[in-house]
Ligand code: TXA
C-alpha cells in the first residue's frame with residue numbers, strides 16, 4: 001500500500017491486480033466494503049485492456065486526461081479488483097509524482113482518497129504522515145512547488161457506462177465543459193448513491209458543527225447574537241464553557257469588522273475565535289477547505305462558520321462538499 005499525491009487530493013493505492021492488497025486498503029481507511037475504488041492509469045491506451053471505451057468516453061479522455069476526471073466504464077474482464085459491480089471507475093491523474101508512481105508500478109493502481117472514511121480528504125504532507133505512517137508500506141510526499149497546483153477537492157465523476165452520461169460527483173471540471181465535448185446533456189441523477197455506492201455515505205465531515213452563511217455580514221450578525229447570548233444567559237451550558245469558533249470566508253473589507261469583534265470575544269472567557277481562514281477565490285477556497293476542517297478538528301473547534309461559495313468555476317463542487325459535510329444523517333443520500 002502506497003500513499004501518493006495527486007492533483008486533487010492524496011490517494012492510498014495498491015496494484016489493482018493484487019486483490020488482497022486492495023482489500024487491505026479498506027481496513028486502513030475503515031471504508032465500507034461496498035464502496036468501490038477508482039483505478040488509476042498512466043495512459044488511456046491501457047484502460048482499453050480492462051474497460052470498454054465508447055467514442056464519447058474517448059472524447060472526454062482526449063480533452064481532459066490526464067487530469068481531475070473519473071469515468072465509470074463497463075468492465076471487459078474481471079482481472080482488476082472490484083466490489084462486484086459490472087463497471088469500473090478509471091482516472092489518469094496529472095500530478096507528476098502520481099504519474100511516475102503508476103508508470104513505474106507497471107500495473108493499474110486502485111486508490112481511494114487517502115483519509116479515514118468519512119473524514120475530510122488529505123491535501124498536505126503532514127496530514128498523510130500523521131495518519132498513515134506505520135500503517136502503509138510507503139508514503140510519497142510532494143514538493144512545496146506541487147502544492148500551488150493542488151485543486152484540493154476530488155475529481156469530477158461521470159458515469160459513461162450507459163447511453164445517458166450522468167454526473168455522479170461534481171469537481172473542478174464543470175458539467176458545462178463536459179456537455180460541450182459530448183454535445184449532449186449530462187444527467188444529474190436524483191440519487192447518485194444508487195449508482196455510486198460511496199455517495200450514500202457521509203463524507204468530509206469535521207468534528208465541530210458546520211454552519212453555512214450567505215455572506216460575511218451574516219457571519220458578523222451571528223457572532224454578534226452569539227456574543228449577546230453569552231452575556232445574557234451565563235447559565236446556559238454552551239455559553240459558560242468556553243468554545244472555539246473558526247471562520248472560512250472570502251477576503252473582503254467586512255472581515256475587518258469580524259476581526260474586531262472576535263478580539264472582544266477572545267477577551268471574554270466564553271468563546272474564542274481559533275482562526276479566520278481567508279479565501280481569495282473559489283480556487284483558493286477549494287484548495288484550503290479540507291485542511292481548514294482538519295485544523296479545526298486538531299484544535300477541537302466546536303462551531304465552524306463557512307461562507308457559501310460564489311457562482312462560477314468550482315461552485316457546484318464546493319457546495320456539494322459543504323452539503324455532505326453538514327449532513328449528520330448517513331441515510332439521506
Ligand atoms: O480525485 C479523486 O478522485 C481521488 C484521487 C485519489 O484520485 N480519489 C477519490 O476516491 O476521491 P474515493 O474513493 O474517495 O471516491 C471515489 C468515488 C466514490 O464515491 C465511489 O463510490 C465512486 O467513486 N466509484 C468508484 N467506482 C465506481 C463504480 N464502478 N461505479 C460508480 N461509482 C464508483
Ligand code: MG
Nearest residue numbers: 112113114121
Ligand atoms: Mg474519498
